[in-house]
């Protein structure tokens with residue numbers, strides 16, 4: 098039967114290509130294949146299933162998956178499907194258990210048929226697409242690239258459903274996988290550094306509006322997150338990223354879950370963060386042996402700010418003061434810098450306030466400023482790692498102009514993007530698919 102379908106397809110191709118006076122180009126040929134193959138694949142699908150599962154298609158009785166009672170076939174029920182290969186239909190027996198008021202088709206379980214028209218292969222790719230491009234217009238792009246027409250509504254809905262199944266347990270690689278990644282960078286002459294970098298990024302959010310209700314006023318909320326990676330002798334191996342719009346306590350719980358999957362004994366650990374106290378509290382609790390390093394770029398930003406206010410932007414004096422201050426900090430001369438700040442004669446009240454804040458910041462983080470020692474030991478001093486992860490995970494998708502996120506959808510987006518980045522998207526999707534399969 099499939100051979101017959103091939104013949105039909107070839108006949109159609111020949112007819113089109115050799116039509117009088119036609120000289121199709123590669124592009125036109127490709128287009129012709131795209132258009133005609135859908136019908137061919139659809140027919141193949143049906144034929145293959147009918148041959149392979151003939152027994153299930155002829156079934157007259159089947160046990161109820163809920164109570165086990167034998168049920169008689171009620172009727173044949175046709176299921177319209179769309180896969181990445183195009184549309185197809187499947188006529189299969191349908192049973193109904195009166196005890197449980199439950200209708201079922203045993204074949205659906207075997208074939209893992211989705212209740213939706215678009216099957217799981219389409220759902221998986223559509224969700225992957227929605228993680229990269231805006232929902233509006235995403236379906237158009239998807240249809241254009243795959244020849245499978247899907248709606249914005251389908252893309253958005255499926256994305257949110259997959260997002261519900263994406264929990265931290267699956268988004269973060271397993272203990273076994275993490276151990277494997279650690280083994281990759283081990284070297285007899287180098288003890289790898291496990292870098293734990295935490296940060297917050299602001300995401301534009303709005304409250305979920307009810308039907309016919311005006312959209313609520315937007316607000317910026319902090320997505321708290323971390324990136325964990327290994328610094329090998331000559332390369333960086335990513336371990337895990339996790340970002341969520343959430344409070345400090347949840348952040349701590351999430352970090353501790355990841356920490357429990359990492360065997361910390363054979364590693365040196367570097368903790369990187371800006372000055373935020375909440376962040377240090379949790380990093381130290383989860384990685385007690387970690388070397389605390391105040392992110393150099395955040396620190397430098399504070400120095401630049403005071404230099405600018407006190408001496409004027411880009412003046413010679415400002416540049417000199419910033420340079421010498423950063424050099425002193427590089428050599429751990431924190432007290433020296435504080436002493437100098439205390440003796441500074443503020444230019445105005447704004448400068449005075451910033452100087453006061455900088456002194457507090459340096460005093461708070463005194464023990465975390467030792468950049469020269471970090472460099473010698475092979476520790477990173479700046480969280481370029483998390484900055485780029487933040488950019489990749491949050492900003493590129495979350496901070497599009499005009500995009501305001503409902504917290505739940507925003508968090509689903511962050512979880513799925515983290516899964517893609519962590520290499521766990523397949524696992525997350527499996528979980529979603531298995532959660533929706535018939536009994």
Ligand SMILES: [Zn+2]
Pocket residue numbers: 161162163164165166194195196197198199
């Ligand atoms: Zn039953």
